[in-house]
Amino acid sequence: MDFLLIAIIIILLFVVARQHLSIRKTNSELHQMRDKLADIIEEETAEKVLLQTNHQPIQQMLIQINRLLSYNQKVAADYSRTKESLRKMLSNMSHDLKTPLTVILGYVEKLNHHEKMSVEEQSEVLESLHEKTLSVIDLMNQFFDLVKLESGDVELSISRLSINEICRKNVLEYYHLLQSKGLHVEVEIPEQNYYILGNENALNRILSNLISNAIRYGSDGGVFGLTIRKEGENIAVDIWDRGKGIAEAHLDHVFERLYTLDDARNPQFQGSGLGLSITKRLTEAMNGAIRLRSTPYEKTVFTCLFKRLTF
Structure with missing residues (x-):
């Protein structure tokens, strides 16, 4: 034991x-x-x-x-990127508002201190003042539209749309401007109608932003193009040009709010940096996607993808 x-x-x-x-x-x-x-x-x-x-x-x-x-x-x-994006946004917004507001103030002072101006001169100044004021209002409206889109306050009514007809209509609306810029227009829209679920006003704004963007920055390439094609189960809308394009370093940033290329600060271009951000948000609000590829002076293509309806 x-x-x-x-x-x-x-x-x-x-x-x-x-x-x-x-x-x-x-x-x-x-x-x-x-x-x-x-x-x-x-x-x-x-x-x-x-x-x-x-x-x-x-x-x-x-x-x-x-x-x-x-x-x-x-x-x-993410916080660091958001903070930096907000800093850039405020800086750009300040620039984009300060410049036209300074011009507007100059016109007002000119009207106040030049009693001997002729009626014709006053009319010209007032017309310029009106145009600058409208540009500021347009910029503010774009900014608030983007804020509402990002906050989810905008509900888009969705219906069955013919992407062919909407693209034809938008190209026709810009046709005279395209001709005045001396651009050769290459449009490839199939005879067969393709249908998507979307909002017509939103789709019109997307196409308008992309077409005007191609005209503003791609005119030096001499060609504007729009192509509708099938891509798997999706319908792809390519809006392209052969202009100076976008450098690789900028490709990941062009859809950021108020992000602009250096030459967009040139009064000749007058870019606000909001159009492509709004375009991206509207596309995503319709369950679509947008992508960009660019080879300077060869081809710059913005592609919008939407789910194709088969009924």
Whole structure:
């Protein structure tokens, strides 16, 4: 009996010692995790907590901690991008409002301090003042339209639309402007009607923005094109030109609100940086997608994709 009791005591001591070592190892691993987490938080790095362990619960905890770190790092990156985007937006908005408002103030002062102006001169100044005022109102309306689209306050009524007819109508509306710019027009619209679910006003605005954008920035290529084609289960509308195009560095940014290329600040172009943002939001609001590819002086193509209806 004494031998059996001693054996039991030895086994129990062994078990206790092993548990003690396991607890010490677990505590050591937890302390390492704590210290690493503290370093990551304090130094705001994009590191992960890496630890070699055979302890299953700690392995699972590490997986969840690293998932949380990845999520927090993504949130921080998104916040940083949003903050930078907001800074640029306010800077651009300030520029785009300050310039025409300064011109408007100049016209007003001219009218106030030039009593000897002829009726004809006054009429010219008033016409210019009217045009500049309308441009400011248009810019503000675009800005508020974009804010409403991004906040989800705009509900589009959706119906069955013939994309062929809407594209024909929009090209015809710009045809005289295209001719006045000396542009060769290449339109490929199939005889067979293709139908999508969309909002006609929104689709008109999308096409208008893209066509006017091609005219404004692509006229030096001498060609304007619009093509409707099938792409898998979708209908693709390509609006293209052969102008100076968009450098690769800008391709990922052109749909950002108030993002403009350097030459868009040239009064000759008068770009606000809002048209393409609105175009993207409207396209997505109709469950569509928009993409861009550009090879300068070869072809710049904006493609709108919509789900094709088969009924």
